[in-house]
Amino acid sequence: MTSMYTINYALRAHKRDPFIEFIKGMLMTPFVLHAKPIPHDPLEKEDGLVEECVMDSNVARYCDILSSIEELINEHIRKQIKGVPDQSRLRRLVPSVSTFHTKLPLRESFLLANAKHSIAARRFVPPSFNDIRRILNTAQIIAIAPKLKLITFDGDMTLYDDGKDFEQDSELVNLLVRLLKCDLIVCVVTAAGYSGDSERYEQRLSGLLKGFQTAKLPKEICNRFYLLGGECNYLFQCQEDYHLKYIPEEEYQPEYIRTWSEEQIKAILDVAQENLQRCVDDMKLPCTVMRKSKAVGLVPEQNVKIFREQLDECVLSSQHRIVSFLKLSGKKNSLPFCAFNGGCDVWVDIGNKLIGVQILQEFLGATPAETLHVGDQFLSTGNDYATRHQCCTLWIVNPEETQNVLIELLEAKKPET
Numbered sequence: 001m002t003s004m005y006t007i008n009y010a011l012r013a014h015k016r017d018p019f020i021e022f023i024k025g026m027l028m029t030p031f032v033l034h035a036k037p038i039p040h041d042p043l044e045k046e047d048g049l050v051e052e053c054v055m056d057s058n059v060a061r062y063c064d065i066l067s068s069i070e071e072l073i074n075e076h077i078r079k080q081i082k083g084v085p086d087q088s089r090l091r092r093l094v095p096s097v098s099t100f101h102t103k104l105p106l107r108e109s110f111l112l113a114n115a116k117h118s119i120a121a122r123r124f125v126p127p128s129f130n131d132i133r134r135i136l137n138t139a140q141i142i143a144i145a146p147k148l149k150l151i152t153f154d155g156d157m158t159l160y161d162d163g164k165d166f167e168q169d170s171e172l173v174n175l176l177v178r179l180l181k182c183d184l185i186v187c188v189v190t191a192a193g194y195s196g197d198s199e200r201y202e203q204r205l206s207g208l209l210k211g212f213q214t215a216k217l218p219k220e221i222c223n224r225f226y227l228l229g230g231e232c233n234y235l236f237q238c239q240e241d242y243h244l245k246y247i248p249e250e251e252y253q254p255e256y257i258r259t260w261s262e263e264q265i266k267a268i269l270d271v272a273q274e275n276l277q278r279c280v281d282d283m284k285l286p287c288t289v290m291r292k293s294k295a296v297g298l299v300p301e302q303n304v305k306i307f308r309e310q311l312d313e314c315v316l317s318s319q320h321r322i323v324s325f326l327k328l329s330g331k332k333n334s335l336p337f338c339a340f341n342g343g344c345d346v347w348v349d350i351g352n353k354l355i356g357v358q359i360l361q362e363f364l365g366a367t368p369a370e371t372l373h374v375g376d377q378f379l380s381t382g383n384d385y386a387t388r389h390q391c392c393t394l395w396i397v398n399p400e401e402t403q404n405v406l407i408e409l410l411e412a413k414k415p416e417t
Contacts, residue, residue: 030061031126058120066106098388101368102143109139145412150366154375155190166207173211175406193230198244213242232356252363272348275321279314297347314346315381340383354386
């Protein structure tokens with residue numbers, strides 16, 4: 001989410017992904033026209049043969065369509081390289097489609113998914129949003145595994161439950177240790193903003209840091225783990241004593257970020273705070289508006305659950321209010337920002353994860369095609385959304401799914417390690 005983004009809640013676009021919806025629409029044709037009912041007459045001797053033939057033909061039709069979408073992506077990539085992505089067929093079909101940093105072997109990924117979940121055998125349930133999301137994830141893993149250098153993760157609901165820490169003996173800890181041992185750089189990119197307070201971040205990652213200590217990771221492996229807090233504002237590196245060390249801004253932040261003035265930051269946060277307080281008053285929310293140095297948030301009272309629709313209203317109204325303010329004030333207060341629904345709260349941050357990933361790539365020497373971001377917030381009210389423009393992504397929905405995609409990734413990397 002950047003300062004140039006607007007959205008219409010009435011169209012529910014904030015709950016849809018246009019590219020996934022496009023693929024769903026394409027796959028409806030074989031499902032509707034060719035998913036023939038199977039006869040169940042016990043006297044029909046060829047029941048098994050008929051069913052097998054129908055399933056095989058359905059698999060072939062799905063594969064044909066996904067191969068065609070692969071070619072649309074490849075053509076879009078060629079146009080990107082030439083600097084004219086707007087001229088691609090895919091951009092005309094899906095105007096909001098983002099940047100592709102690798103090819104996506106969708107056909108191969110579908111065959112793997114179908115072998116596990118028998119998608120082509122279904123007669124009443126067509127390929128779903130989640131089917132396609134997982135197919136895209138596997139395709140991205142296959143494409144990036146051989147050249148992956150930097151993998152970044154959202155925190156809440158990606159590596160651990162909302163506001164929690166890694167579980168004791170978490171398999172995810174073991175998987176992250178294995179990634180570090182594969183010479184990968186691993187970084188948690190979180191909205192949590194505690195300035196340079198390493199102890200606060202260590203509390204959030206205590207289970208992982210204990211896992212590093214239990215695994216007796218040497219200095220060179222520990223040093224490949226980073227945490228970037230406040231979207232893009234506070235960078236830490238793991239040391240050989242399994243503690244996080246704060247890295248001063250001048251060592252990693254580009255100059256244009258260090259020139260953001262306190263006056264500019266204050267102007268945007270003032271607008272956000274005023275709007276969030278209005279939301280609290282208008283909807284009578286049992287929440288507190290909390291101000292930090294580079295963020296302002298709406299936090300519910302203890303043991304209170306705010307409805308998703310109310311949180312989305314706070315996000316979308318804040319986006320609209322800040323964009324309107326920036327248009328009126330011009331370049332004077334124009335800074336990138338991120339307004340997002342955190343699942344149980346709402347935050348408006350100065351900066352965003354797109355900038356965070358850019359910073360890490362420049363500081364650590366990784367290209368977009370060598371970088372993978374894993375997160376659960378890829379709808380337009382989420383703060384992982386913007387990373388698509390800067391790196392490859394995996395869209396997961398909970399820590400269990402993160403565990404599954406990391407197992408896939410490590411299996412895909414085996415020949416290369």
